[in-house]
Amino acid sequence: MAGGDGGRGRGRGQLAFNMEAVSIGKGHALPPPTLQPSPLFPPLEFRPGPLPSGEEGEYVLALKQELRGAMRQHPYFIRPAIPKKDVEHYSDKYHTCGPIDSAIAWNPDWRRLPRELKIPVRKLQKEQTTILLPKRPPKTTEDKEETIRKLETLKKEEEVTSEEDEEKEEEKEEEEEEEYDEEEHEEETDYIMSYFDNGEDFGGDSDDNMDEAIY
């Protein structure tokens, strides 16, 4: 309309609001114009406060991580089936994917669900429910004691059978000593003894073909 055009043309130099009311008086430095989008991670002016620590914080943290792991083990976690490829790969048997059939691994109460949702239930061969421990008691010391006990029993058994096998053991020891001698020899020089060829084998090669002269 004419009025609109006139307003746009005539009042171009004037601003719509009063500069002083917004307290940008003359001589006030305005911030420089922004020529690019704001940075992805603007610099932090103040560092954030510390996270909750202490017994409660750590317990809830451990609980959260255990719950996450537990949910993955439950039959409610449905893994997508990997689509069939044309070529069989070696890594196929190591893939942790879900089965492609239409059964579910847990047994819901079908009376509570709409009839259209009924699916066959797959019976598990073994009960694979992993039972989590709320606290994990330190079992390392007990295990170490068990291993020490086992080693001691093994030692005793060795001592009992050692009298019978004494001859065999002596032979083994002689072999070990011979090996040690060789090693000592080898240690004196920097050269590996097995590389030294003392010429015994030379000439032992019988050539059937005597046409060629031997130089």
Add this chain to the structure above:
Amino acid sequence: MTQAEIKLCSLMLQEHFGEIVEKIGVHLIRTGSQPLRVIVHDTGTSLDQVKKALCVLIQHNLVIYQVHKRGVVEYEAHCSRVLRMLRYPRYIYTTKALYGDTGELIVEELLLNGKMTMSAVVKKVADRLTETVEDGKTMDYAEVSNTFMQLADTRFVQRCPMVHAPENSDTQPPPPAPNLVINEKDMYLVPKLSLIGKGKRRRSSDEDAAGEPAAKRPKHPTDNKEPIPDDGIYWQANLDRFHQHFRDQTIVSAVANRMDQTSSEIVRAMLRMSEVTTSSDAPFTQPLSSNEIFRSLPVGYNISKQVLDQYLTLLADDPLEFVGKSGDSGGGMYVINFCKALASLATATLESVIQERFGSRCARIFRLVLQKKHLEQKQVEDFAMIPAKEAKDMLYKMLSENFISLQEIPKTPDHAPSRTFYLYTVNVLSAARMLLHRCYKSVTNLIERRQFETKENKRLLEKSQRVEAIIASVQATGAEEAQLQEIEEMITAPERQQLETLKRNVNKLDASEIQVDETIFLLESYIESTMKRQ
């Protein structure tokens, strides 16, 4: 549902149930109530997968179904219920604090399985507790049942709606979906079961097997054929009751921070008395007389009646208005004002966010505008005693982040800007909504970053898991120190460093998620209580 909420729901479903359930769940949240065929068509997944996903979602109370006309069953997802999955560790920890390990495991089983019968819960929890107890001892079912009944009495667990069998079911064909109803009175009624038994230890090593006679083991598969006495009665965790408990805890700790320990104990006693008489969404408790409060204070507290009256007067006069005086009979009738308490807590959260993000001078301006309701630019500078340039800068920063809003009051009917008052004001409800939205976005970012970090180091994590498995199996068969050392050296020192850094980062991200969830709870409770009053 906002985009941030939908993204967060999608991440939660993916972490807990896998991608297929996530796809179906997010589709239902986005599009609302839909029948089965439309879901199959729109998401492009096969019918079997959709059925599987819906079974899982319904079992966990995330999706409900309704029978519409012509026998079509429509499914609807609850976005807010999906977001509660973030808070599961907090629920479990609270139960541990109140009812010990037994209660903790009961609630954990109920949350992880959605709904279960009482006998199934008791059996599973007894088995789990027997695992942790020393050799030879087992957990009795009766003890677990007692804790379960305590949880039902204090309403932390509730019964799911039951299948309502119509009377004339012989003449009509069975309905496509069962009708589920629940009676208010029956919701916390524990069925009379005589659960006799002890927890069974899982046969993990040969040492335990010798203790149990061989005859007991083949009985395991036949147990399923026996009729379960409480068949059809399912229980679920009552999240509203937990929220009520959290709200009470927050109020008590706020009073303790503002005043002292004794006043917080008084408030705690008042809340305990009104636990059963007040519903969870009431704006304030029933009036409690000062005499009643005096009688129900904990036994160890020896304060005289006059001191109690003084404390109550102090609490009632406090500007935060947590406690209000509603009458003078019985030595003074006092109520706890939940609405005002939640509003004060939300405001305090906003103030602290501004302080941490923009500095204490900004916080001063914010508190000023909050107190005076509407202020002009010039008045802000004068009252806050901050130079004009800085005050203007801070106000605009807060305005751009939507903590403060501008109210225009025109002097002339043509709204000319030079003849209009511009007043700064804080609308707490909208600022709280904005902050809540931001919290959802933060949790989404935290979860995504954690997933990214784990994916980056996936190879290293798998290697370390394999090495641990090897160590465990070698140790079980008896090994020497040198062998173990050799196996441990399979992970080099820089790799170990990398694993340490990864673990530290993941822990930090998890702890941050938990902390943001506390803020989410506070803001959601405030918004809910304010909306109800309007």
